[in-house]
Amino acid sequence: xxxLRVPEATVTRLSIYSRFLERLDRNGVTTVSSxxxxxxxxxxxxxVRKDLAYFGEFGTRGVGYNxxxxxxxxxxxxGLDQSWSLAIMGAGNLGFALCTYRGFNxxxxxxAGVFDNDPTRIGKRIGxxxxxxxxxxxxxxxxxxxxxxxxxxPISAAxxxxxxxxxxxxxxxxxxAPVALNVPDEIEIRNVDLSVKLEILTFNLGFRAAxxx
Amino acid sequence: xxxLRVPEATVTRLSIYSRFLERLDRNGVTTVSSxxxxxxxxxxxxxVRKDLAYFGEFGTRGVGYNxxxxxxxxxxxxGLDQSWSLAIMGAGNLGFALCTYRGFNxxxxxxAGVFDNDPTRIGKRIGxxxxxxxxxxxxxxxxxxxxxxxxxxPISAAxxxxxxxxxxxxxxxxxxAPVALNVPDEIEIRNVDLSVKLEILTFNLGFRAAxxx
DNA sequence: TAACATATGTGAATTTAATAACATAAACGG
DNA sequence: CCGTTTATGTTATTAAATTCACATATGTTA
Numbered sequence: 001x002x003x004l005r006v007p008e009a010t011v012t013r014l015s016i017y018s019r020f021l022e023r024l025d026r027n028g029v030t031t032v033s034s035x036x037x038x039x040x041x042x043x044x045x046x047x048v049r050k051d052l053a054y055f056g057e058f059g060t061r062g063v064g065y066n067x068x069x070x071x072x073x074x075x076x077x078x079g080l081d082q083s084w085s086l087a088i089m090g091a092g093n094l095g096f097a098l099c100t101y102r103g104f105n106x107x108x109x110x111x112a113g114v115f116d117n118d119p120t121r122i123g124k125r126i127g128x129x130x131x132x133x134x135x136x137x138x139x140x141x142x143x144x145x146x147x148x149x150x151x152x153x154p155i156s157a158a159x160x161x162x163x164x165x166x167x168x169x170x171x172x173x174x175x176x177a178p179v180a181l182n183v184p185d186e187i188e189i190r191n192v193d194l195s196v197k198l199e200i201l202t203f204n205l206g207f208r209a210a211x212x213x
Numbered sequence: 214x215x216x217l218r219v220p221e222a223t224v225t226r227l228s229i230y231s232r233f234l235e236r237l238d239r240n241g242v243t244t245v246s247s248x249x250x251x252x253x254x255x256x257x258x259x260x261v262r263k264d265l266a267y268f269g270e271f272g273t274r275g276v277g278y279n280x281x282x283x284x285x286x287x288x289x290x291x292g293l294d295q296s297w298s299l300a301i302m303g304a305g306n307l308g309f310a311l312c313t314y315r316g317f318n319x320x321x322x323x324x325a326g327v328f329d330n331d332p333t334r335i336g337k338r339i340g341x342x343x344x345x346x347x348x349x350x351x352x353x354x355x356x357x358x359x360x361x362x363x364x365x366x367p368i369s370a371a372x373x374x375x376x377x378x379x380x381x382x383x384x385x386x387x388x389x390a391p392v393a394l395n396v397p398d399e400i401e402i403r404n405v406d407l408s409v410k411l412e413i414l415t416f417n418l419g420f421r422a423a424x425x426x
Numbered sequence: 427t428a429a430c431a432t433a434t435g436t437g438a439a440t441t442t443a444a445t446a447a448c449a450t451a452a453a454c455g456g
Numbered sequence: 457c458c459g460t461t462t463a464t465g466t467t468a469t470t471a472a473a474t475t476c477a478c479a480t481a482t483g484t485t486a
Contacts, residue, residue: 006420007443008413015412019391033463042393045463046445053465061464062452078412079419086411097310103391103408148414172414178232178316180255188417190410195316197403198299199228199291200221201361201385204401206292207219220473246433258433259475266435274434275482 010051011078016041017048018074019107024067033064080108085146087170089161090153091116091124091131094176098152099126112144113137117157134164141168151175162189223264224291229254230261231287232320237280246277293321298357300383302374303365304329304337304344307389311365312339325357326350330370347377354381364388375402 020040024032034048052058052070055077059065075081086104088095091114098104099114114126117134124131132140140146149165151158151173158177165173172188175181178196183189233253237245247261265271265283268290272278288294299317301308304327311317312327327339330347337344345353353359362378364371364386371390378386385401388394391409396402 005442009443011413011416012409014416015409016391016406018412019408035463040393044445046447049463049465050444057465059464060452061450062454062462064463077416079415080412084415093310093313097306098407100306101407104411107408107412109408109411147418148411150411172418174411174414178229180253188414190413192405192407192410193229194311194314194405195232195320195322196225196228197405198317198322198361198363198387199231199293199320200224200403201387201401202292202297203224203227203290205360205385218472222473248433257475259477260473262433262435263474270435272434273482274480275432275484277433 006054010054013051014074015078018078021067021071021074025071029067031064032067083108083110084148085110085112085144087112087146087149088114089149089151091121095152096126098150099129112146113140137164138168148172151177155179219267223267226264227287228291231291234280234284238284242280244277245280296321296323297361298323298325298359300325300359300362301327301365302362304334308365309339311363312342325359326353350377351381361385364390368392
């Protein structure tokens, strides 16, 4: 098998293309060109074609791409032709927002449990979920086949929660705590840092000001 | 002036170094090496030095970096030696979580207003803030000198809100709606897409499974 | 004070990603 | 059925980012 490494930036864009295609499909658009996708998501047409080329030939020369088909292909590539069970670790404001975030359901993610260790939060309902004690995680993780954990706890608890996830068979972690977590190499982990992008903005605003002196 | 373009990845890491340095400082650490920073945030030592080199020489050969000093430098570079007033647009669950997110205050961001157009939300309190009607934005933006707007509204309202921000002098936008917004070139805009990173995880889990066949 | 250990700063080499350019294939019109 | 148009897929080119390697500077010890 020809195993060509796919750049993470390509996967990121694929996820964005995929959602754009879903929108086109909902709007009844049947055919789309790389140029239109590029325009819609803010990249170059060559980039779109190059990204898709990692995975095969999906278009028709002189015509473009069939929206429904390409949508399905992108979903398949991203592993979204199946449903994934998530656990949200932490039922604070961020955990709450993640539990109720529509975007996850739409893309086939199923929030199978919310966990916290704060007694005042345990038992509370979030939508049709009930906040569970952390101790319940092993049992529920097994029953619900939870392969992905989302960490939405304070920095001080993040490593401990990551350990709990790993110990109970979670294979991938999305970490919202602004700290580098220590996990075995075989665990997929990505961080989402809410203030980093804000600081890119302030950097650029300052930088621009400096350059116009 | 020598204007060397700074890669965005460098700025991203700088933000992460900066926070790591604050943590070291809180823990009473006074000196740190590029290797220790690298270890702490998960990059290579050469990367740390290269990143810092865009902005000057901050260390002492054979010794390392003074934690307090380097922390101040990184904050300065990121534009965080001043306070920035933000507006959170959208008082849904995500907007709520962002309003109460500690990480922003810690880094010098001041949430100067929360806005929504839903009458059932307007007037509600979030911490010491009161949700304001969207119509109040121009007045409050001017009074509070809001230069950064955070979009936490549904896709359907995102472009309209972006237009409102731009029209009222906002210079930078952090967009949580999973859609490419149209703004003038001089506006700094960055997107945070909560499901993209999850889909990188599912892609990798699937990819790994495919490779082990 | 000389030799050694340590860790920065940086130019060169390497790797990786993005862009451009173009050959190829499909559709259409006369 | 041939020429024209269009848009893909792919190769070549350019650009960018990362890693490497080492010269340089500092502190320490004998």
